Each structure stands twice: as structure tokens, then as C-alpha cells.
Amino acid sequence: MIASVCRTGARGTRPVKDGGRSTPVARPKMTEPNGFHPELRLALPAVPENVAIVRHALGGLVDVMGGAEGVEADVKLAVTEACANVVVHAYGSDGGGSMQITAAVDDRTLEIAVSDEGRGMAPHIEGPPGHGLGLPLIATLSRGLELSTRPEGGTDVRMSFSLDRSEGIEATGGD
């Protein structure tokens, strides 16, 4: 199952990035089987305290890549939401699962994937219901968001960010 979310807002509706890539940056590449070329890859237990690790790691990556003002905050908030979804929903009351985070930079676009081996995104009766704000928030903060559930189990949340411009909510001056 693949679900795509288009961002809507003041800048208009934009389709989810189609995965097409321009010329790669001159940087050593770690190539994944799916063609993803991550600069960063983390695999860690899906527990609340590890969300902070992902948050700081991605913040460091944006910092090194020279992200524009606001981009680091957008990325940190979006990955926090995505990882929190894994921690709270992916493994139910059993817990004990893991999450994987990959991040790649290509042509000033940062692509991040947050993956788990959990029970997917089908409705679940048990477990905390959540507030339903996480994915819309990620969609607002990112340039594109793609959700997919693997047949064998597990969910992938892929989001992309421009390193040159924050997609987050802009402050408006009063008249």
C-alpha cells in the first residue's frame, strides 16, 4: 500500500517527489537496494529515549549540509513525529521492536526515511489512539511525504526537505 500526501498551503499544492534524481553530489555513497543513497543510517530500539538521538543526529546532518534558517527545526520536528509514531503505534503493547532511519542529500534535497518492522498502518483497536496530528504536521513541514506499508510487515515514512528553504509556518507581521 502506498499513500501519498501532498502539501497544501500558501505556496500551493505540490506533488510528492517522484524519486527522480539529478546529478549526485560528489560524496561517497552508501547505496541501498532500493536505490536510496544515505549519508546517515541508524538502527535503534524503538523506545522513547531514542527519539532524541534521531532528532539530534538529523539536526547535525542539516547543520553540516548548510541548511537554511528554519530547515533544521522543520527536520527535527518532522522526524520526532515520525519516530514517535513508531514508538507509540508500530509494535503495540508488545514493544521490543526497532526503527531504522536513513537520510540522503541529493541536489540540496534531504530525503529521510523512517522505517519499522511493525504491524503497519491498518486501524488497530488496542493501543493509544493518538491525536492524529503527526502526519499532517510532517506534511506541512516537508516538501513531500510518502507512506508505504510492506506486505511482510512494517511501515516506511519517507519525507523530503529543501535545504535551501524552510517549508514550515512562516511568521506573519501584524498590520
Next chain:
Amino acid sequence: MAEGERNPEEDGSQASGQAIVIELAPGDIAEVVLARIVGILASRAGLGVDRVTEALALAEALGAHSREIAGDDHFRVVATANNGDLCLTIGPVATGDAARLLQLETHPALGSVIERLADRVEVADRGGEVLELHLSGTSKLGPTA
């Protein structure tokens, strides 16, 4: 399992237990991101503030030489933080590179900075050569002024 194949349970590539598997592009990214992660883990392990600072210095030293060790591949570290102990396992690396990494960051008075900062240093064979570093609660450099 085929000969030479990695065992995820042994090498931590699937985040078994509390292990965190970190794979980073070598260079600036490894230096900055590894330090951020290690800083959090050192705090989580309950190390004192002096020791956390030394863990950060250690992570920066590792990251600074990541390209010399990893080449065009990723720089791989498996980290575990337990009560009073932070363990960093670097690798697998090419044979001889674990010992070489220790000598890449040296100080005229201190010798190998990595050996100086870590409580225990071990070069081990875990389906490939790894460098295992342990940091515990006592500063190796003495109290700071």
C-alpha cells in the same frame, strides 16, 4: 549462515538489545553527527560531566579520521550505553585499521588520544576486525580546573 556472512545479533546491525547502529558518510558528517549521538549516550550512561566531555572529544577524534578508515564506504559504529559504561564498537574495518585508527590522533605528551580517553581498548575479530572502546565514569585526564 554462510561463511563470512554477518550475524546481525553479533554485530548489532539490526539494533539488537539496546545497541544503536550508526552508519555515516565519512568526513564532516561523521565527525558532527557521531559526536552528537555519543554525547547523548554518554549522558544516558550516567557518566560525569568531565567524562561526557571526553566522550565527545573521543567521538570527534574518531569522526575526524573516519575517511582514512572508511574510504568511500560508510563509517560504522555500534554504540551501547549501560549504567556507568559507554561502549563504542567501530567496524568492521580492514585488517590492521583498528590499530591504525588508534595512532591517527596522537598528542606529543599524551600519545594516542583515543587510548588515553578510553578506559579499555580492544581490537577484536567479530566476523571482521573491530575496535572496541569502553568509557566508564572516571575521567582519564584528571579534574578540570
